[in-house]
Amino acid sequence: MHVGPYTLRFDGVTQVQGPNYQATEAHLALMDNGRVVSVLKPQSRVYPAEGQEVADTAIRTTGFSDLYLALGDNRGAGRWTVRAYVSPLAPFIWLGALVMALGGALSLWGRLRVSVAAPSPAAQPAE
Numbered sequence: 001m002h003v004g005p006y007t008l009r010f011d012g013v014t015q016v017q018g019p020n021y022q023a024t025e026a027h028l029a030l031m032d033n034g035r036v037v038s039v040l041k042p043q044s045r046v047y048p049a050e051g052q053e054v055a056d057t058a059i060r061t062t063g064f065s066d067l068y069l070a071l072g073d074n075r076g077a078g079r080w081t082v083r084a085y086v087s088p089l090a091p092f093i094w095l096g097a098l099v100m101a102l103g104g105a106l107s108l109w110g111r112l113r114v115s116v117a118a119p120s121p122a123a124q125p126a127e
Contacts, residue, residue, distance in 0.1 A: 004086035006060075006067055007031040011039075013071075013080060021045045023056070026071045026080060030060060042071040042082070066090040 001008045011027040023043040030038040040058035047054070060067040065088045072081030 001082070001084065003067070003084040004065070004088075006084075006086070008040075008069075008082075008084065009036075010080070010082065012078070016043065018045070020049065021047045024071065024074075026069075026082065028058070028069055028082065030067075040067075040069050042069045044071045061091060063091060064089060 001010070007030070009029040009031055011029055013024050013026050016023040016025045023045040025041050025043045028040045028042070029036045030040060038060060040060060042058040043056040045054045045056055046052070055070045055072075058069045060069075065086055068083075068085040068087065070083040072083055074080055
């Protein structure tokens with residue numbers, strides 16, 4: 001499967017038992033020129049106590065984009081639905097948060113510096 005600049009190979013699914021869930025885990029190989037760069041393992045989890053099914057995505061982050069993989073439904077005969085999304089520039093969201101935090105710290109630093117440097121007014125006798 002080709003998604004954006006990525007090539008993925010579906011290597012099957014396995015059943016996984018967690019502490020409070022049962023999961024179906026897909027094994028997807030991220031390929032680059034025929035060699036495996038990484039193996040991503042999205043899961044479809046079932047929590048029996050709550051009776052709830054949740055998709056646990058696999059995320060591959062580079063400096064400029066994110067690849068999200070989610071395991072969908074079993075289509076029968078070894079076929080599965082896999083949702084793959086490429087979000088370009090998604091890691092820059094964290095850079096924006098860092099810039100905002102730095103701006104907030106600088107604004108507080110300016111206020112602290114002015115309040116420490118300003119002399120307190122001298123007490124004037126009442127007339």
